[in-house]
Amino acid sequence: MNEQKPGSIETRETGGNGRVAWVVRQLESLSLRHEEGELIGSEPVLLERLGISRPTLRQAAKVAAAARMISVRPGLHGGYYAARPTAKDSIRMPARYLRLQGATLRHVHEVSVELFPGLAALATKCENERLWAELTALRAALAKRPGETEDIRGMIESEVALGTVLAEMTENPLRLLIHHILIEFGDLEQELKFYRDEGDRRCTRQLQLKLCDAVLARDEEDARAIAGARLRMLGEWINRAGSSESDVVAPQRPGLPGLAYRREEK
Numbered sequence: 001m002n003e004q005k006p007g008s009i010e011t012r013e014t015g016g017n018g019r020v021a022w023v024v025r026q027l028e029s030l031s032l033r034h035e036e037g038e039l040i041g042s043e044p045v046l047l048e049r050l051g052i053s054r055p056t057l058r059q060a061a062k063v064a065a066a067a068r069m070i071s072v073r074p075g076l077h078g079g080y081y082a083a084r085p086t087a088k089d090s091i092r093m094p095a096r097y098l099r100l101q102g103a104t105l106r107h108v109h110e111v112s113v114e115l116f117p118g119l120a121a122l123a124t125k126c127e128n129e130r131l132w133a134e135l136t137a138l139r140a141a142l143a144k145r146p147g148e149t150e151d152i153r154g155m156i157e158s159e160v161a162l163g164t165v166l167a168e169m170t171e172n173p174l175r176l177l178i179h180h181i182l183i184e185f186g187d188l189e190q191e192l193k194f195y196r197d198e199g200d201r202r203c204t205r206q207l208q209l210k211l212c213d214a215v216l217a218r219d220e221e222d223a224r225a226i227a228g229a230r231l232r233m234l235g236e237w238i239n240r241a242g243s244s245e246s247d248v249v250a251p252q253r254p255g256l257p258g259l260a261y262r263r264e265e266k
Helices: 016-032 043-050 054-066 087-100 105-123 129-143 152-169 173-185 198-216 220-241
Strands: 039-041 070-073 079-082 249-252 260-262
Touching (some): 016 039, 043 054, 043 079, 087 173, 105 152, 105 173, 105 198, 105 220, 129 152, 129 198, 198 220
Antiparallel strands (some): 039 079
């Protein structure tokens, strides 16, 4: 058993990658005990505190730095500093994981059916006046732009804007995170499948306005029902696109809960 040094974290006998993974956890733990940008320790200090070799520390530091939990600075005032991942860092990895696992439009739709009507209902209970003002302003902006005259990108961006403000209004960080993961999952530069038809854009805009009105009226049941109607419309679009799963996958910048999608790359 290793002797525990004063003020150090107790080490354990683990070799190879196991030891590196353990050091990564210790570095992340130390980072969380400090404010962002504060010095965690110099290399000699951490070698002594953790009781490890220099190669092990440096290998672990690369992993922790890649996760944006620490930063390593060289030079006179060099050392290991506390860092924090951004929201973008936090959502990028799960979005990539979904792509690698072959997530499809139908998978996203199944999740949306369970998630988004409840999200819309929760938005009616928001107590943040700033977010109510944002929704009011967004509703006014959408009303000035008929869906049939909106271009595809503008329609998608309006879905993103509406979805984001409603997700924020739930004041539930997990729901907001899931919303942003779905946004990151898409790529606006890819070929778009939906919103090409004027009728689709018109119906989408009408439902956007109805959903805004229901939430602004703090009508929980109406908000839930309209969100459900939007999902049914999306389901019809999926069916219309064809029965081949390979023809419709990977969402493009989803909103709440109407989504835009692309063809799968061959």
